[in-house]
Structure formats: C-alpha cells, structure tokens
Amino acid sequence: MKSRKGTRPEKRSSHVWGNVVIEPEQTASVSLAVTESYSQLTIPIPVVVQRGKEDGPTVFVSAALHGDEINGTGSIRALITENQLCLLKGTLILVPVINILGFDRHSRYLPDRRDLNRCFPGSDDGSLAARMAKIIYEEIVGRSDYGIDLHTAAVRRTNFPCIRGDLSNPEVDRMARAFGCEIILDNVGPDGSFRREATLANCPTIVLEAGEVWKVEPAVVEYSINGIVSVLTELEMVDGLRSDPPFQIVIKKSKWVRASRGGFLRFHVSPGDLVREGSPLATNTSITGVENNFITAPHDAIVLGMTTLPCIAPGDPICHLGFIDEKHKELEKLVKKLPSDGLHGRTSEQLSTNVSVVEPMPHQTLDSPIE
Structure with a gap:
C-alpha cells in the first residue's frame, strides 16, 4: 500500500x-x-x-x-x-x-x-x-x-x-x-x-x-x-519512568487462523501465548464431544488475539497469530521465567477467563495434521 x-x-x-x-x-x-x-x-x-x-x-x-x-x-x-x-x-x-x-x-x-x-x-x-x-x-x-x-x-x-x-x-x-x-x-x-x-x-x-x-x-x-x-x-512532559517490558518484539505479518468446519471449540492457547509451527491451538468437536479436526499453528507465532465464542461455522476466525521468524526459542525461555503474578501473566489469565483453555489430548502432537 x-x-x-x-x-x-x-x-x-x-x-x-x-x-x-x-x-x-x-x-x-x-x-x-x-x-x-x-x-x-x-x-x-x-x-x-x-x-x-x-x-x-x-x-x-x-x-x-x-x-x-x-x-x-x-x-x-x-x-x-x-x-x-x-x-x-x-x-x-x-x-x-x-x-x-x-x-x-x-x-x-x-x-x-x-x-x-x-x-x-x-x-x-x-x-x-x-x-x-x-x-x-x-x-x-x-x-x-x-x-x-x-x-x-x-x-x-x-x-x-x-x-x-x-x-x-x-x-x-x-x-x-x-x-x-x-x-x-x-x-x-x-x-x-x-x-x-x-x-x-x-x-x-x-x-x-x-x-x-x-x-x-x-x-x-x-x-x-x-x-x-x-x-x-x-516526550519529557512528566517526570516518570519508562515502562520496561520483559521483552519487546515487532510483528510485520499476522494472520487469522479460521475454521474449515462447523463445531464447538476446545481451546489450547491463551492470549499472549507463544506457539510453534504445528503446535495445538484448538480442537474442533461436535456439541457431544466427538472430535472433528485438530487446529494447529501454521508458523512460529505469538497469539495476538482469539475468539471468545466456541461455537463456529466454516470461515469463522479462531486465533490471530503474529508470525515470529527469529528468536522464538529465546522468547520461549524468557516467557517461562516470567512470574505468574506479573503484569504479563495476570493479563493473559484475565483475558482468558471467558474461554475454557485445556491441555490437548495425548494423541494430538506436533505431527498431527494441520487444518
């Protein structure tokens, strides 16, 4: 543009x-x-x-x-x-x-x-x-x-x-x-x-x-x-302190991962989470719990945002990912060391209160088919 x-x-x-x-x-x-x-x-x-x-x-x-x-x-x-x-x-x-x-x-x-x-x-x-x-x-x-x-x-x-x-x-x-x-x-x-x-x-x-x-x-x-x-x-307008985030990353490309089928989601990530290519984002099931398909990340990324509505139709947005091309492993190590009661952890926890985030099933691995 x-x-x-x-x-x-x-x-x-x-x-x-x-x-x-x-x-x-x-x-x-x-x-x-x-x-x-x-x-x-x-x-x-x-x-x-x-x-x-x-x-x-x-x-x-x-x-x-x-x-x-x-x-x-x-x-x-x-x-x-x-x-x-x-x-x-x-x-x-x-x-x-x-x-x-x-x-x-x-x-x-x-x-x-x-x-x-x-x-x-x-x-x-x-x-x-x-x-x-x-x-x-x-x-x-x-x-x-x-x-x-x-x-x-x-x-x-x-x-x-x-x-x-x-x-x-x-x-x-x-x-x-x-x-x-x-x-x-x-x-x-x-x-x-x-x-x-x-x-x-x-x-x-x-x-x-x-x-x-x-x-x-x-x-x-x-x-x-x-x-x-x-x-x-x-801007030297107040005598304060600059915010010092635990890390700072510039995202140049992002993508909404969308549903290919209708169903009822079981989420596996929260806002702010780091995900690797192929890692689980959500499981799409029927309303009685029968698994339809498994949705995974198409790229190393950070979760910028996500839907809070588990009911989906084909094409509905599920997860907004910011692609990370470098330093993903370094960021993972850093984020794991952050205190859960720090601002980053508290924010991720508060923002995910409207979604049920659970661990993926044992059979859902990084080798599972990508939606």
Whole structure:
C-alpha cells in the first residue's frame, strides 16, 4: 500500500476551547460539539485538558472511537481521577469517548451504520459519520503533535495488549517502543482510520489494542496507564519512568487462523501465548464431544488475539497469530521465567477467563495434521 501525505488540519490552540482558556498548570473540563440530535439538540463529547507549567508538545489520548470499546474509556477515567499526573511541559488532551452516539447504544457503529474509524479525515457535506470525523479530526488532531488511541478487539474476540503503528515514521516508532508493550504490530492502518490519517497529517499516532468490548479490565487499564505515562516520560512532559517490558518484539505479518468446519471449540492457547509451527491451538468437536479436526499453528507465532465464542461455522476466525521468524526459542525461555503474578501473566489469565483453555489430548502432537 502506497503512503501519501495527508492534509494537516488548520492549527488550533490546545489552550483555547471556545470561551475557555486553560492557563499553565491548570486542568479544565470542556466539551466538543460533534453533531445534533433529531430534535436539534447539540450532542457534545467530554474532553479534559491539562496544561503543564512550561510549553511543550500536545498529546491527545482518545478512546471509544468504536462505541462499545470501553476499556480505553475506563483507562482515561482512571488517569483523570486516580493517577493525578503532574504535567511539567506541554498539554494533554483526554477524550474518554469519541463515538458518543455508538457509546450510548453500546454499539461499535454510528446510527447510520457506518464505522467512524473508516471515515477520516471526514468532510463538511458527507454522511453523519463523515461530518463527525471532520470535526474530531480538525479539533483534536488540529491541536495535537502526537496521539494515542485506545481500542479493544471486536465483539466476541479478545486481544492481548499490542501497539499498532506505522514504524516507518520515526516518531511513531519512538512512541510505539516507549509505550512498553511486549508486542508491536507494524502497519500503516486501514484507509480512513483515525491513526493513519492523523499520522499522515504530521500528528504521529499509535493505537493500543487490548481486551474485549463492553468491559473495563483491570490488567488492560494497568497496561494503558503505564504506557501513556511512559510515552509522556519519553516526550519529557512528566517526570516518570519508562515502562520496561520483559521483552519487546515487532510483528510485520499476522494472520487469522479460521475454521474449515462447523463445531464447538476446545481451546489450547491463551492470549499472549507463544506457539510453534504445528503446535495445538484448538480442537474442533461436535456439541457431544466427538472430535472433528485438530487446529494447529501454521508458523512460529505469538497469539495476538482469539475468539471468545466456541461455537463456529466454516470461515469463522479462531486465533490471530503474529508470525515470529527469529528468536522464538529465546522468547520461549524468557516467557517461562516470567512470574505468574506479573503484569504479563495476570493479563493473559484475565483475558482468558471467558474461554475454557485445556491441555490437548495425548494423541494430538506436533505431527498431527494441520487444518
């Protein structure tokens, strides 16, 4: 996919929001009108703006661009109410819910059935989604130098915390590594996505993918806050500590392993697990337990995400694998030494609570046929 240069939105002051002016060392709650209701009522999204003592970069942190992905909303809320950041330089723009219409309906999409995260940079005379995207793009990206957008997996799936970004951009690469996740997925993002268009418009932006929809999961919140603070530390906006993950790997190729037959899954892996080519991912059985087929990894990989729904039809996604070409054995040894009560172990355990993970049967070996 060819890269292109995006159009930078008109630069807006991060300190002035309508009639509200945020002075150095102040925090203010403001609102951004994004659309109108059927009865012509203005519909705003809440924004918290924190300004440091000295000038510096402006960073936005956003969540619920898909309205049902509220792990990020809970993380930003915790950042506001519990973390009490002492901002030394620059400005922090916190947007706990972007897609307010989807959020109010517990839905990924807008009422016009469009995906807001495919409509950037938006337009003045397009669909509801395009018009909202235009306002958000101009008012958030137009005030910012960097961005962090918090997401989860889609419905009936879960993701192990993973940073996604276009690492060919040096500042995206810098932020992605500073965030401190073990896994970084290197890609430019879909056409029309918020982080792709923001980065093209010279506002380097990364995405955290972590957890499930409709939940605020403690380990995901911990990952999110640690990562945000780590990026702000890297940018010298706070006097904090960089997150130091036990390992960090860049994934350039990933694949969803899909079902070839209908059935009922017995899972053998959890999110974040390392798997070797040919190792067991799941067993597909009938609902009475008769084995249909055995599903194995097509490549040395790490489990980026997986379905949480054991009932499958042909073509349904089962497991999202990030391919690892080197250092797999080294990573295996390292991961085995990690404490089970550490963040990595706790996250893997929490994210797999909605699936029954069991050891494969003795006859299911690495030599078993691959689906």
